[in-house]
Amino acid sequence: MRASKYFISSLKEAPSDAEIVSHKLMMRAGLIKKLSAGIYNYMPMGLRVIRKIENIIREEMNRAGAIELSMPVVQPAELWQETGRFDKMGDELLRLKDRHQRDFVLQPTSEEVITDIVRQEIRSYRQLPKNLYQIQTKFRDERRPRFGVMRGREFTMKDAYSFHTNFDDLKREYQNMFDAYSRIFTRLGLEFRAVAADTGAIGGTGSHEFHVIAETGEDAIAYNPDSAYAANVELAEAVAPATTRPTASAALTKVHTPGAKTIEQLAAFLKIDASQTIKSVIVDGDAGVPVLLLLRGDHELNEVKAGKLAGVFSPLRFASPATIRDAFGAEPGSIGPIDFQGKVYIDRSAAVLADAVIGANENDYHYTGANIGRDFPEPEVADIRNVVAGDPSPDGQGTLAICRGIEVGHIFQLRTKYSEAMNCKFIAEDGKEQIMEMGCYGVGVTRIMGAAIEQNFDDKGIIWPVSIAPFEVVICPMGWSRSEEVRKQCEQLYNALQAAGIDVVLDDRDERPGAMFADWELIGVPHRVVIGDRGLKEGVMEYQGRRDAEATKVAVGEIEAFVKGLFA
Amino acid sequence: MRASKYFISSLKEAPSDAEIVSHKLMMRAGLIKKLSAGIYNYMPMGLRVIRKIENIIREEMNRAGAIELSMPVVQPAELWQETGRFDKMGDELLRLKDRHQRDFVLQPTSEEVITDIVRQEIRSYRQLPKNLYQIQTKFRDERRPRFGVMRGREFTMKDAYSFHTNFDDLKREYQNMFDAYSRIFTRLGLEFRAVAADTGAIGGTGSHEFHVIAETGEDAIAYNPDSAYAANVELAEAVAPATTRPTASAALTKVHTPGAKTIEQLAAFLKIDASQTIKSVIVDGDAGVPVLLLLRGDHELNEVKAGKLAGVFSPLRFASPATIRDAFGAEPGSIGPIDFQGKVYIDRSAAVLADAVIGANENDYHYTGANIGRDFPEPEVADIRNVVAGDPSPDGQGTLAICRGIEVGHIFQLRTKYSEAMNCKFIAEDGKEQIMEMGCYGVGVTRIMGAAIEQNFDDKGIIWPVSIAPFEVVICPMGWSRSEEVRKQCEQLYNALQAAGIDVVLDDRDERPGAMFADWELIGVPHRVVIGDRGLKEGVMEYQGRRDAEATKVAVGEIEAFVKGLFA
Known part of the structure; x- marks a missing residue:
């Protein structure tokens, strides 16, 4: 290409609504151009990148045996009503009417349409399995579109759907797609991780997210640098310490801690490490009475895990200051478990502390030398904290590190959620009708462009991996x-x-x-x-x-x- | 590809709503699958064809120096309001509202958006000319979608838009695109013709349609097999005969012609050729009085040409039987020019007849031996008929042939229609602002698939040109x-x-x-x-x-x- 014949349009300054580096650099380099909130023109330089991303995805999907087709952007409401999504989905699903006042939607994904195709086209187990995919325009009417192509309204996605006679075959294809995705992101030249996206078994088989690693990523990921283990911080198990609780050696002593409202202030005042303190978090319980959660002072409560505890209101809700004063007789910041009559949970790491510092339930007072079982009853032990770097890896090999990532792919064992709702059946080898098992596999094509930049830039601009450089x-x-x-x-x-x-x-x-x-x-x-x-x-x-x-x-x-x- | 791993889905019978051969064969061969009226899934086998068509178009557009970008399917109403098309376009323009009740449209084409891009991005004559194109999903909410992908609602189109400092440069690019389109359709392996699509000069420079030749095509095309001349039959000039009118030799004779209501019946009854008769067509005039049009009996009235005659109501409207009876005193079928007092036009070919047969203005009677100038006044001579095979070619070389075609491409000199409405200016070499000249160039990607089949099939099925075979x-x-x-x-x-x-x-x-x-x-x-x-x-x-x-x-x-x- 000769530059004089091409369309090059660089800006000195990014527009003021560009908040993140990839959005700023994409605007400055002339890759995209805003048409409306969350709706962008892909300018010539940007389209070159998108086409290269698409081609790599297409080649690897084909190599994995998936078959490309294309489903319409405008889809009739009837199919979406069959699964209930026409009513259940919020305003993200853009609904419209044609000239005859018939209801349609703009596709945000295509589970309904692909299931409709397959239930008509596939009759026998002999025609299964099949994995069908498209690379097509999607629309999600985000309430607050932002970050350029990272959270746009109109975007390009590769979505694949597989159909199977049984769960084992779905699991086989899931692994096949897992491998294909790994090849795709490797060929894209991106540092990435496959992250378990459910709370199932370690290395959870039900769902994985593929994240491009970037400091600016919106998700924190716990991973084991020495193994394949990786999980969203919200979902990573904080395994119980290998150590047991030491014997109590100090006496329970009430100390005046004026102005020490936070753990940091308390530790600084007492000249101890925060890990020697136990912090008290009070949340609403099911029964209308508060529940006390105890964690090591240097740890963070994991709201997903805590929300699943018996007796705790779900989704998790922090108790109001009034409730706290009522139940403990002190302000938050001086709260502790001694004399509390309600349900108490303690995190696995806090449960092995001895001679700890806790709140005294009296404003500006704490206890030192507090001991579980001696000074207050043994609480129920649970995993209720976020993992931190250095925690033992749940897979038993080495320790965890923490990084941040941008989700660019998601693979999912749908099982029979859609096939059952839409009566997508096949005749099995024994002549009987059965519901198909389904998997789905998405990649955000335009999002990858943003994520690649978040991972690869300096103060001069973008640094493209060669495979997707314009x-x-x-x-x-x-x-x-x-x-x-x-x-x-x-x-x-x-x-x-x-x-x-x-x-x-x-x-x-x-x-x-x-x-x-x-x-x-x-x-x-x-x-x-x-x-x-x-x-x-x-x-x-x-x-x-x-x-x-x-x-x-x-x-x-x-x-x-x-x-x-x-x-x- | 191994067939067992692919998605092959053939049908013995086409669905009953498939009217034309390409629609039937596409459904039977599993190329497309209907989702809703005029909205189709492109099945794997069909998508292979579409991708091959797209690639040929892309390669030739790039070779011609055009630059690919991609504009959104969902476009804000504001730009469409600037040109007035938001209100002026009928229900074919699908309008919708997002969650914030803002107005949007689904793009049927993208003149507004591309002009918006260019008016922001291009400032100087030094950045011109530019030709920008996309291959993208379009939506036209046809009232009566039919013929499969030939007249669908959602379809894929290549649309290109060029911008110029002056008309001469637009004409240069127009020729460049003309040549590119010729290469595209040649590489697609299709028999095609570029057809002048306006009534301008011969080889009209303002607009050309590219037609795939097929007996089932909806448009009749007049072309010169020995030159590049081709035009829609509605637009092709019927040149004046080289012969002059012979001298009158027969006497005007009234004959009884019972039951001869049509020219065919009349010619059969009199045992003469239809070309020896002059038929009378009565249309409404501007002034509320009927206008008489005379044509050779074997010729067809061209309504486009006739609608442009002075004094004729436009668009052309045939006179009612009552009006005819009133003005001529006879039923249609026995009408003629003798004694008619209103305005009369005669077609060039009828004007050179002598001793002709005409209606006698008396039911079941005609005159033989009728002569212009002798028996009724010389009418005004005009070109008001459709050309027929064997007519002299308007370019003066040889004779015309007639074929039928399917429009698959259209190139157009837009001039300043959109650039003026949207204030799309550049700074000229003399430092002054000027409005850009524009051209636009469309190809119906999915329509080509249908047209290729209409041209190439037999009773067993489709016969693909190698270049686009799945x-x-x-x-x-x-x-x-x-x-x-x-x-x-x-x-x-x-x-x-x-x-x-x-x-x-x-x-x-x-x-x-x-x-x-x-x-x-x-x-x-x-x-x-x-x-x-x-x-x-x-x-x-x-x-x-x-x-x-x-x-x-x-x-x-x-x-x-x-x-x-x-x-x-």
Whole structure:
């Protein structure tokens, strides 16, 4: 591609509504252009990235034996009424009427339509299993669309649906898709993790999310660097400490702790580590009476886990200050378990503490030397905290680390949720009708573009993985209009790289070097070759990788082989 | 592809709502599946065809220098209000509201959005010209969707829009797109014609339709087999005959013509050729009085041309029987120009007749030997008929032929219609602001699939052009489960053809030969190789092209080279 013939549109400043780095850089580099809230034009430079992402997904889905089709964006309400989703789904499902006042929806996914196709087309176990997918426009009418393509309203998704005669075969295909997704994200050049997305067994088989790792990710992920274990922090088990509780050695002593409202203030005041304190969290119970949850001072309550405890109101609701004063006779910050008559749970890690610090149920007072069983009854032990880095891994191998991720894929064993509602049956080998087992497998195509940037950028702009870069190599001439020799050398290299199938752009816009370099660094082209008269006099060109701090001089006669070598 | 792993779904009978051959065959071959009126799932086999069509279009658009982007399906009403189309367009424009009750439309085309992009992104003449295109889902809420993908509601279209500093540059790009479209339809393997779509100069530069030639096409096209001239029959000029009117030789004679209401009946009764008669058509005039149009009996009135005549009500409206009786004193069928006092037009071809037969304005009577100028005044001469095969070509070279076509592409010089309404300006070389000139260029991607079938089918099914066939070659084993040697030979050829980049399908479903052949003939795979034990004993396999009446025996050792040779 010649830059002069292309559509390049870079901005110095991102628009003010761009909050996150990927959104800002996509707008500045001219990859997308806002049309309406959460609705974007994919500009030429951005569409190149999207097409490369789509192609990698398509190749790996095909390789895994899935079959591509395409289902309409506009879908009749009847099918959505069969599963109840037409009424049950909130305003995210955009409903519309055609000229005859018939109800339709814009597809947010296509479980209903694919199940309708399969129940008509597939009759026999001999036609199963089948995995059908599409790469198609989706619409979700988000209440507050934001973050550019990360949480847009109109977006592109690859959605696949598999159909099976039995659960074992669904599990086999689920693993097949798990492997295909791993290949997809590997080929996309992204650091990613497959994360167990339910609270089932370790390595939970029912559902996995695929996350692109990025510091700016909205989800915290606990993972084991030495194994495949990974789970959303909300779902990762904090295993019981291997140690047992030491014998009590200190006497229960009430101390004045003026102004120490938080664990940090308390630990600083007493000059102890927060891990020596037990904090009290009071939540509403089922029965209208509060429930007390005890955790090590340095740990965080996990609301998902706590919400599932017997007797606790679900979803979890923190007790009001009035309820707390009523039940404990003190303000939050000085609360503790001694003399509390209601239900008490203690986290596994807090349960092994001895000689701890607890609230005294008297404003500005705490106890030191508090001991479970001696000073207050043994509470019920439960896993109610978020895991932290260094916790033992639930798979028994090594310890956990914590990272942040952006969900870009989700695989799910639907089982018979849709096939039962829509009567999607087959004739089994024994001649009897059976409901099909189903799986579904989604990848956010346009979201990957954002996630890739969140993982790969610097203060100059985007740093694309080569596999999805809009262009792989840019040739930057110094003085395009000035030097015939520069033009000749540029054209020669351009033609040679094109002939080798490399996606190369020649910047023939005759821009000044500063502006030209800034554009391509912002756009994030991985490889750059600079050709100028000064270098040519020395017999060299300058190569610089997008992550390189400095350029490398390469002899004119070797540049072609050098660049091709980068792709070998 | 192995057929057993793919989704093949053929039907013996087409559903009853399929009226035309392409719709029937697409349903029977499992290319599409109806979801709602005018809304279809593109099934795996059909999507393969669509992707091949898209790729050819994309390659040729890129080669022509156009740049791909993608605009949203859901577009805000504001832009459509700027051009007035939000209100002016009928119910074909599907309007909807999001959760915040804001107005949106589903894109039927994207003139508004592309003009909005360009007016923001392009400032200077130095950035022009640009031609931007997308291949994207469109929606038109047809009142009566029918003919499958030929007149659907949701469909895929390639729409391109070009922007220019001046009209000459628009005309240059228009020609560039004309050439690109010619390459596209040539590569698609379709017989097509570019047809002038306005009444402008010969070879009209303002707008061309591209038609796939098919007997079942909805448009009649007049073309010159020896030149590039082609036009919709409604628009093709019927040039004046080179001959002049002979001298009158017969006397005006009233004859009784009982029951001769039509020209056919009249000519049969008088034992003359219809071309010796002049028929009278009465239409409403502007002034409330009827206007008489005279044509040669064997010619058809062209309503578009007649509607443009001075004094004729537009759009053309035939006079009521009562009006006719009132003005002529006879029923339609016996009407003529003698003694008629109103305005009379005569077609160029009728104007050179002498001694003609005309209606006598008396029921069941006609005149023979009628002569213009002698028996009634010279009417105003005009071109008011449809051309017929054998007419001289308006470009002065040879004669016209007539064929039928299906419109699959349309190129159009929009000029400043949208750019003016939306204030899409650039800074010209002289520093002044100017409105951009625009062109637009559409191709109906899914419609091409239907048109290709209308042009290429027989009683067994579809006959795809190789370039868009879902598969290029099918290997049909005789006794897949029975013969190890057959399987071995099939696999070997399958692997060899795949390695050569040929899109081959191996039918490993173990179907009976009759059912297997019927499936692939219905689906329309262009090349078939049959491998069976009987042939292998003789050392041969059987090749048959989809249009071949009989199979050709090819030696086992030569089959690979033979099939590859078909693609050379």
